[in-house]
Amino acid sequence: MSSIRGSMRVLKGVCLAKSRESDGTVAAGESRSIRDIGEIPMLAITVEPARAASVELSTVLEPSLLDGTVLIETVAVGLCGTDIEIVEGQYGTPPRGRDRLILGHESLGRVVEATDGDGFTEGDLVVGIVRQPDPVPCPSCAVGEWDMCRNGRYTEHGIKELDGFAAERFRIPPEYLVPVATQLGHLGVLLEPASVVEKAWEQIHLIAGRTQGQPQRALVTGAGPIGLLAALLGVQHGLEVHVLDRVADGPKPELVRALGAAYHTGTVREACPEPDIILECTGAEQLVSDAVAGVAPGGIVCLAGVSAAGKTVSADIGAVNRKMVLKNNVVFGTVNANRRHYQAAADALASADPAWLDQLITRRVPLRRWSDALHAQPHDVKTVIEFSSI
Numbered sequence: 001m002s003s004i005r006g007s008m009r010v011l012k013g014v015c016l017a018k019s020r021e022s023d024g025t026v027a028a029g030e031s032r033s034i035r036d037i038g039e040i041p042m043l044a045i046t047v048e049p050a051r052a053a054s055v056e057l058s059t060v061l062e063p064s065l066l067d068g069t070v071l072i073e074t075v076a077v078g079l080c081g082t083d084i085e086i087v088e089g090q091y092g093t094p095p096r097g098r099d100r101l102i103l104g105h106e107s108l109g110r111v112v113e114a115t116d117g118d119g120f121t122e123g124d125l126v127v128g129i130v131r132q133p134d135p136v137p138c139p140s141c142a143v144g145e146w147d148m149c150r151n152g153r154y155t156e157h158g159i160k161e162l163d164g165f166a167a168e169r170f171r172i173p174p175e176y177l178v179p180v181a182t183q184l185g186h187l188g189v190l191l192e193p194a195s196v197v198e199k200a201w202e203q204i205h206l207i208a209g210r211t212q213g214q215p216q217r218a219l220v221t222g223a224g225p226i227g228l229l230a231a232l233l234g235v236q237h238g239l240e241v242h243v244l245d246r247v248a249d250g251p252k253p254e255l256v257r258a259l260g261a262a263y264h265t266g267t268v269r270e271a272c273p274e275p276d277i278i279l280e281c282t283g284a285e286q287l288v289s290d291a292v293a294g295v296a297p298g299g300i301v302c303l304a305g306v307s308a309a310g311k312t313v314s315a316d317i318g319a320v321n322r323k324m325v326l327k328n329n330v331v332f333g334t335v336n337a338n339r340r341h342y343q344a345a346a347d348a349l350a351s352a353d354p355a356w357l358d359q360l361i362t363r364r365v366p367l368r369r370w371s372d373a374l375h376a377q378p379h380d381v382k383t384v385i386e387f388s389s390i
Contacts, residue, residue, distance in 0.1 A: 035062065035071070035113075036064060036065050037064050037065075038061050038062055038063050038064030038065075038066075038067075039061055039062075040061065040062040041059050041060070041061060041062070042059070042060060042061070042062050042167055042168040042169055043057060043058070043059060043060075043167065043168050043367065044057075044058055044059075044060045044102045044163075044166060044167035044168070045057055045058075045102065045103045045104065045166040045167070045370055045385075046058040046060065046100045046101065046102050046103065047086060047087055047092065047100065047101055047103050048094070048099055048100050048101075049086060049089070049091065049092030049093055049094055049101055050089050050091070050092065051089050052087075052088050052089035053089075054089070054100075055087045055103065055371075055374070057367075057370055057371075058100070060102070060167065062168075062169050062171075063163070063169075063170060063171040064171070065171070067170075067171040067172065068171040068172040068173040068174070068176075069114065069115045069118055069171075069173065069174065070111060070113070070114045070115075070118055070120055070126075070171065070172055070173070070174050070177060071111070071112040071113040071114070071169060071170075071171050072107075072109035072110065072111060072112065072126060072128070072169060072170050072171070072172065072177075073109055073110045073111075073112050073168070073169050073387075073388060074107065074108075074109045074165060074166070074167060074168055074169060074170065074387040074388065075108045075109055075110055075125070075186065075189075075386070075387060075388050075389070075390055076107075076108045076186060076189045076364075076384050076385065076386050076387060077103075077104040077106060077107055077108075077164075077165050077166045077189070077384065077385050077387065078106030078107075078189045078190070078192070078193070078225075078382060078383070078384050078385075079104075079106070079373055079374070079382075079383045079384070079385065080106060080193065080225065081306075082105070082159065083103055083104065083105070083158070083374075084374065084376075086101075086103065086158075086159065087103070087374060092159060092160070093159075093160045093161050094161070095161055095162060095163060096161065101158070101163060101164065102158065102163035102164045102165075102166055102167050102170075103158050103164045103166045104157075104158045104164035104165040104166030104167075104385075105130045105156065105157050105158035105159055105164055105165065105192065106165075106189060106192040106193060107127050107128045107157075107165035107170075107189070107192065108125065108126075108127055108180065108186065108188045108189040108191070109125070109126055109127070109128070109165070109170070110123060110124070110125055110126070110388075110390070111123060111124040111126060112169065114174070118174040119174055120174060120177065120179070124179060125179070125180040125181075125182065125184075125185070125188055125390070126177045126178060126179055126180060127177070127178045127180055127188055127189075127191045127192060127342065128157060128165055128170070128172050128176060128177060128178075129176040129177070129178060129337075129338075129339065129342060130156050130157050130158070130159070130192060130336065130337075131146050131147060131149075131154050131155070131156045131157075131336050131337075131338075132146065132154065132155050132156070132157075132162065132176060133146040133149065133154060134146075134149055134151055134152075134153030134154045134155075135153065136151060136153060138150040138151045138153075141154065144338055144339060145338050146336075146338055147199060147335070147336035147337050147338045147341070148338075156336075166385065168387060168388075175339075178191065178339070178342040178343060178346060179346070180346065181346065181350050183350070183354075184346075184349055184350055184354070185390055186361075186390055187349065187354060187357045187358060187361075188349075189361070189384055190225070190229070190349060190357060190360060190361075190382070191342060191345055191346055191349060192337075192342075193225050193226055193229055193382075194229050194233075194345035194346075194348060194349055195337035195341040195342040195344075195345040196226060196304065196334075196335070196336065196337050196341075197226060197229045197230045197233055197304070197345070198233065198337065198341040198342075198344045198345040198348060199334055199336070199337045199338075199341040200230065200279060200302050200304050200334045201230070201233050201234070201237065202341065202344070203302065203332065203334055204277055204279070204300055204302055205237075207300050207330050207332070208277075208300060211298060211328075213298065215239060215276035215277050215299075215300070216239065216240060216276055217239065217240045217241075217242070217272060217275040217276050217277070217296075218234045218239045218240070218241050218242070218275055218276065218277040218278070218279060219241075219242045219243075219244060219268065219271060219272040219275040219277070219278045219279070219291075220234065220241065220242070220243045220244070220278075220279045220281060221243075221244045221245075221268065221278065221279070221280045221281060221282055221284075221287045221291060222244075222245060222280070222281035222282035222284075222287075222305060223243050223244075223245035223247070223252040223255070223256060223263070223381075224281065224282075224381065225360060225381060225382045226281045226304060226305075227243060227245070227279075227281040227282075228243075228252070228255055228256070228360060228381065229360075230279045230281060230304070231243050231256060231259055231261050232259060232348070232352060232356075233348055234261070234277075234279075235259045235260055235261060236348060236351070236352075239277070241259065241260075241261035241262070242261065242262045242263075242264060242271055242272040242275065243256045243261055243262070243263050243264065244264045244265070244266070244268065244271040244272070244287075245263070245264075245265065246265060247265070248265050250378065250379035251359060251362060251379055251381060252379075252381065255356070255359055255360070255381070258353075258356055259356070267290060268287065268290040268291055268293075268294040269290070269294055273294070274294065274295065274296035274297075274299070275294075275295065275296060275299065276295075276296050276298075276299050276300070277295075277299065277300050277301075277302070278291040278294065278295050278299070278300075278301045278302070279302045279304060280301065280302065280303050280304060280305055281304050281305045282305045283303075283305030283306045283307040283308070284305070284307070285307055285311050285312075285313040286313055288303060288305075288307065288313075289313050289315050291303075292320055292324070292329075292331055293315075293319075293320060293323065295329055296327075297327035297328065297329070298327065298328045298329065299327075299329050299330075300329070300330045300331075300332075301329070301330070301331040301332075302332060302333075302334060303331065303332065303333040303334070304333075304334055304335075306335075359381075360381050360382045361381070361382045361383075361384050362377075362379060362380050362381045362382060362383070363377065363380060363382075363383040363384070364383075364384050364386050365383065365384070365385050365386065366385075366386050367385060367386065367387050370385055373385050
């Protein structure tokens, strides 16, 4: 990597005459730097979507100004189940005209270059927003709510038609960057998963506003990063929080207790009978069924985990319907986040105990050992690949 950075410094001031009358990006004879037109090599973790075992550390070209005016040096990229599923060939879509996709949607980076008016300066810590709106746009995307896209033509970094952030550098338009407080430092890599949880809680509170009574007790199923961050926000919102997970040892029970929440194993009913809110973060079919059946009258079930297709769970749909109708229950799903959720998540993380947040990151893997990060360890919570230091 040091040789690549050396080449970057040497090439930074070099200019090329490049004609691009065909697409209008550069006038004939106009001089542009090699950095502007994307000819600096860098390392990136890439995958061929829909083909298992295709992930590799590749040498690619740094993106050009066409991808955004802000150039970011990657500090760290978090891994989650979505990344593993893409690596396993389950889904993912490369940019148009390409076979390979740069992985990674949980980012933390440092601004290297920005133009006047971008709102960022060199050295700023930032996180890239994952989803960008569809080009039509649909009514939701037109008002900045691309997380609620109606026609499915959105794009997502590291997932759907946009390169991800698991590269030494990336470019992005400034409107899809969120500043990270300096004091948060390397913990800013938790901002993207926290934004997903922030959206979930926003929706829960909107639905809860339909009645005069306010929720008091919440059950979070799953003590992975999403579940633990959901518990954090639940405590910050003043709720009595319970967390249900299948493991009885390792860091998870103590992380929950350190929040002032209660940790449980077993069933939904055993953990917390009839909570006002259940935030289901696993996608496990039986837990989804138990959550819908186990919430209190007037309660809310938020489904934030994605289930695998092809599995069946026996359920009395008539009984489920009867309970939901007669007890005014709500079940809804949520995914992704928009800018206000990222900003709210940044505030939530800034007000959290940094020592507690630091314990969520149970493994930090250097780029040279990137493949180790893809293999889960028994007590993993959040694994992060480190590209550079702060």
